[in-house]
Structures are given as structure tokens and as C-alpha cells.
Amino acid sequence: MSLRNWSKGHTFGMLLGIITPILCVPILLLLLSWLQDYDFNYLCHKFTSNGPYRVKMLTLSIIVNLLWFYYFLNRTKWEYGMGVILGSIAFAPYVIYIKFF
Numbered sequence: 570m571s572l573r574n575w576s577k578g579h580t581f582g583m584l585l586g587i588i589t590p591i592l593c594v595p596i597l598l599l600l601l602s603w604l605q606d607y608d609f610n611y612l613c614h615k616f617t618s619n620g621p622y623r624v625k626m627l628t629l630s631i632i633v634n635l636l637w638f639y640y641f642l643n644r645t646k647w648e649y650g651m652g653v654i655l656g657s658i659a660f661a662p663y664v665i666y667i668k669f670f
Contacts, residue, residue: 578648579655585637586656590630597630620667627664631657 598616602609615622634657641649 576648578646579652582637582641582649582652582654583656583659584652585649586634586653587659589633589637590627590657590660593630593633594626597626624664624667627660627667631660 594616595613598612599609601607602612616626617623634653637653638650641647641653
């Protein structure tokens with residue numbers, strides 16, 4: 570894909586692919602605090618201070634982008650779906666940095 574073919578659909582999908590995991594991390598932490606009977610503040614502190622735990626939570630929250638991807642795929646909005654995938658890939662350098670450094 571060249572930049573000449575870039576459209577508003579790509580941009581919207583990419584923003585959706587970046588914002589959705591950021592919004593899903595607190596929801597995921599809240600859900601885990603209820604299921605595992607931990608304090609929410611404890612899990613938030615663990616998320617911010619523990620690198621491997623942060624990678625696990627970010628990876629789980631990125632999986633939520635599959636819902637958007639399949640939603641746009643079923644509606645034949647290919648640009649939006651490609652943007653969601655690019656937004657998910659945008660987290661890769663951050664996850665690799667946390668995992669190995």
C-alpha cells in the first residue's frame with residue numbers, strides 16, 4: 570500500500586485501533602480484580618511498575634481490536650479494517666521495548 574492510496578478510512582481505523590486498547594486496559598484490570606478478588610489499585614500499581622505484567626495486559630487489550638476488524642470486514646469497509654490492523658501493529662515497538670529492555 571502506498572501513501573497515495575491513504576484515505577480517511579485508514580486514518581479512522583488506525584485511531585480506533587490505537588484508542589481501543591488504551592481504553593480496554595482499565596476495563597480489563599477491573600474485570601481481573603473482580604474475578605481474582607484483588608484490589609483494583611493493587612493491579613493498577615502492578616500494571617504501572619511491572620514490565621512483564623504490562624506486556625500481558627496490553628496484549629490482551631489489543632486482542633479486542635479483532636472485534637473492530639471483523640466488524641469492518643463484514644461490512645466490506647476494507648480501509649477501516651486495514652487501519653485497525655495498522656493501529657494494532659503500532660503497539661509492537663512499545664511491547665518489544667518493554668519485553669526486552
